[in-house]
Amino acid sequence: xxxxxxxxxxxxxxxxxxxxxxxxxxxxxxxxxxxxxxxxxxxxxxxxxxxxxxxxxxxxxxxxxxxxxxxxxxxxxxxxxxxxxxxxxxxxxxxxxxxxxxxxxxxxxxxxxxxxxxxxxxxxxxxxxxxxxxxxxxxxxxxxxxxxxxxxxxxxxxxxxxxxxxxxxxxxxxxxxxxxxxxxxxxxxxxxxxxxxxxxxxxxxxxxxxxxxxxxxxxxxxxxxxxxxxxxxxxxxxxxxxxxxxxxxxxxxxxxxxxxxxxxxxxxxxxxxxxxxxxxxxxxxxxxxxxxxxxxxxxxxxxxxx
Numbered sequence: 001x002x003x004x005x006x007x008x009x010x011x012x013x014x015x016x017x018x019x020x021x022x023x024x025x026x027x028x029x030x031x032x033x034x035x036x037x038x039x040x041x042x043x044x045x046x047x048x049x050x051x052x053x054x055x056x057x058x059x060x061x062x063x064x065x066x067x068x069x070x071x072x073x074x075x076x077x078x079x080x081x082x083x084x085x086x087x088x089x090x091x092x093x094x095x096x097x098x099x100x101x102x103x104x105x106x107x108x109x110x111x112x113x114x115x116x117x118x119x120x121x122x123x124x125x126x127x128x129x130x131x132x133x134x135x136x137x138x139x140x141x142x143x144x145x146x147x148x149x150x151x152x153x154x155x156x157x158x159x160x161x162x163x164x165x166x167x168x169x170x171x172x173x174x175x176x177x178x179x180x181x182x183x184x185x186x187x188x189x190x191x192x193x194x195x196x197x198x199x200x201x202x203x204x205x206x207x208x209x210x211x212x213x214x215x216x217x218x219x220x221x222x223x224x225x226x227x228x229x230x231x232x233x234x235x236x237x238x239x240x241x242x243x244x245x246x247x248x249x250x251x252x253x254x255x256x257x258x259x260x261x262x263x264x265x266x267x268x269x270x271x272x273x274x275x276x277x278x279x280x281x282x283x284x285x286x287x288x289x290x291x292x293x294x295x296x297x298x299x300x301x302x303x304x305x306x
Contacts, residue, residue: 006048015106015132027098027110029054041160041270052158057090061156062280064088069283078119085186107131123147138303145292154278160270163235174232175203177218249300250275
């Protein structure tokens with residue numbers, strides 16, 4: 001009997017020179033290449049997913065202080081999945097087995113029913129549609145409240161983009177955001193937003209990342225005329241350029257330079273650009289929190305353009 005990969009069944013999709021691999025475990029994006037060249041710093045088929053590489057972040061992205069929140073008068077406690085900071089991080093679905101509802105040559109739709117559990121006693125139906133085309137990769141996440149009570153919700157995803165540089169220091173970055181969220185020593189927002197213009201966090205114009213260390217949530221995103229926000233990453237020389245785009249449902253973006261990745265060799269190899277519908281700690285602060293009533297559905301869309 002053949003050994004099963006740590007991330008479970010592998011779903012390969014292709015379109016011309018585009019190729020992506022989506023996994024059963026976590027329903028995440030393990031690899032994405034163009035003409036055989038990596039566009040994300042993913043992980044091998046024989047590896048376990050580390051530091052949320054390519055993972056959907058559901059039903060909340062980023063950190064939840066103390067793993068505690070109150071929703072409609074009821075207190076909840078989730079597991080502390082970032083114990084060193086006493087936080088719960090990146091939701092509940094990263095290690096679940098997702099199912100492929102549809103799998104065609106250029107697309108796959110991964111689904112998961114999140115049943116009530118300690119800390120999140122709600123019924124949530126999730127579907128993520130990964131699709132390749134001439135324009136690159138698009139990722140559509142749909143959440144449906146299939147239970148009998150309202151539920152709190154937020155969505156995000158955690159790709160690490162690369163433009164072929166050994167380290168991201170030499171790459172150029174543009175983040176069209178006017179503000180960042182101030183955080184405490186546990187990476188929990190304080191409630192204060194700070195203008196980025198003229199600071200080390202100012203990437204309003206394409207500029208070299210250099211030694212800048214970021215584990216930073218950006219807000220007040222600049223939306224283009226077509227309703228999309230576009231982040232750009234570019235090699236210092238040559239044509240290599242990527243655009244991560246998000247629809248208006250994504251009101252925040254986390255930028256992570258990877259300085260705290262446990263494996264030293266993997267630090268600053270790819271840039272975490274994480275679209276988020278809500279702010280970190282939104283289950284407590286309410287900043288961008290989505291409430292789905294029974295029967296309600298929420299869809300969000302982002303992608304990578306090569």
